[in-house]
Amino acid sequence: MASFVIEGGHKLHGEIVPQGAKNEVLQVLCATLLTDEEVTIENIPNILDVNNLIQLLRDMGMKVSKSGSDTYTFQADNLNLAYLESDDFLNRCSKLRGSVMLVGPLVARFGKAMIPKPGGDKIGRRRLDTHFLGIQKLGASFEYDAVNGRFCINAEKLKGAYMLLDEASVTGTANIVMAAVLAEGVTTIYNAACEPYLQQLCRMLNRMGAKISGIASNLLTIEGVSSLKGCSHRVLPDMIEVGSFIGMAAMTGSEITIKDVSYQNLGIIPDSFRRLGIRLEQRGDDIFVPAQEHYQIESFIDGSIMTIADAPWPGLTPDLLSVMLVVATQAKGSVLIHQKMFESRLFFVDKLIDMGAQIILCDPHRAVVIGHDRNFCLRGGNMTSPDIRAGIALLIAALGAEGNSRIHNIEQIDRGYQHIEQRLTALGARITRIE
Structure with missing residues (x-):
């Protein structure tokens, strides 16, 4: 069983092309x-x-x-x-x-x-x-x-x-x-x-x-x-990879350009990240994410806490809620993540809590994230990937954490992300695969 060792705290910079979906x-x-x-x-x-x-x-x-x-x-x-x-x-x-x-x-x-x-x-x-x-x-x-x-x-x-x-x-x-x-x-x-x-x-x-x-x-x-x-x-570019790269840029305070994203097929994904306070720009068919030291979660018009929930298309894909949950840990403000469509996808949050995240797991479908606003960085941790999307979310958390992290069972990540460590290393990440 292979593992990733990640040295957190490094900024990413450059261009990356999403794989086929x-x-x-x-x-x-x-x-x-x-x-x-x-x-x-x-x-x-x-x-x-x-x-x-x-x-x-x-x-x-x-x-x-x-x-x-x-x-x-x-x-x-x-x-x-x-x-x-x-x-x-x-x-x-x-x-x-x-x-x-x-x-x-x-x-x-x-x-x-x-x-x-x-x-x-x-x-x-x-x-x-x-x-x-x-x-x-x-x-x-x-x-x-x-x-x-x-x-x-x-x-x-x-x-x-x-x-x-x-x-x-x-x-x-x-x-x-x-x-x-x-x-x-x-x-x-x-x-x-x-x-x-x-x-x-x-x-x-x-x-x-x-x-x-x-x-x-x-x-x-x-x-x-x-x-x-x-x-x-x-085949279209993978919208889940596009969202994952937006999350990585925000979590590490990095400036990256995501190329050839088929923007018209992303639906509400860009606006959902904007709700977390993340700035991003459409440049032709590319997405530019500027370096952003702080990002603030929006509230609803009546002042109530922001809720981000999955739904069938054209709603938000459930595959990105794990990424958005991780990104929210370093935002300013609080958000309720409501995973309606699958009942066990939020169980990886205990690993984020061990890293120092402030998360209240309400039930198998709902978690409240209280953002640190970068006043406190996540700590590197030792964790195991339970599924593809939790695996990439944990990788994003490790990239933004202080110190080293180790993620086991990365075959789960390999199931959905092509040569991910090489592609992120080219942007400046420090990731080592250990067989």
Whole structure:
């Protein structure tokens, strides 16, 4: 198990380019199963979750070729369907949460799929009901093998249907959309997720010959087609990395420029950081964060304490609340961080409290942060990363702390952030990886 040793207190300076978006890549990689023609995808990040899914596709019989540092071509014209029922396939899927999005394409094109209970972050219950209920509405049957902990999905022919999703699940919507594009007739999905990454998936599918309308809204209409063709697709920059770099600049009082961020796809992320008092400027498609010794949390118009909460798009992504919580520890003022969508993502705050942060954990969903206004720096600490987003939040805390910190289980960070120590070292950070 690898660890990071971080020497805190160093200013960062320079330019950094965000990687391709992890959450989008996991969707579009699964979509390559929907055609037997070549699909080329650019801006794929070199991170653990993505690399594991690409290897899993290879082992399924997908032809995968790399034509550039971040560009791959995929062709699913001769899959080994027997492998999809093997213990090796199911064991590897159980360790990769994104593998659940294989179900929609496999059932749509081949009429069957098998999937174990997926793994991934330990951030509370992440139920799969939305995925399965939606695909069932299209005519698939589900059986759960409790002894082996696996789901068996079968469908002779999917047929379009109207559905109102019980939650605007991003991966659930993606899975249903990928199943519906090859179903007979028209599918209508209401309360669909509409994140930019889901929009990207829909546009890619349309270039492949799908007929999806309502993109960017929560009402999608899909007219099924008999087959899809190949296409080329470029992945958006990762909005979570963009937000993480804004947080790093604020926490360390540094001046950095974040390049090529696709600003129009960031939604309320920039304004959410501004609510914490952080100055940032849009310069073309870049974000410039000036060095800022102090930043003051805003209050609501009636003077009440600022509350920052996650919500489905176009609300604030839950993946950035951990970063914003850390940044608030050095702000002037107080803020309530309300993590509505996951129940265990705030449990890492005990590590920040050990570093000297003033945080009251109200319950699994809410924490009040009382900012130090840099009158007291966090102390370096010894901690373990429980999930991807808490891991990067702890790294940001360590960069702004006095003394040395050690973060264990950094494989969690590697799952979502590409070569993070090299990229931050180039900005002036002091980070050493110890295997």
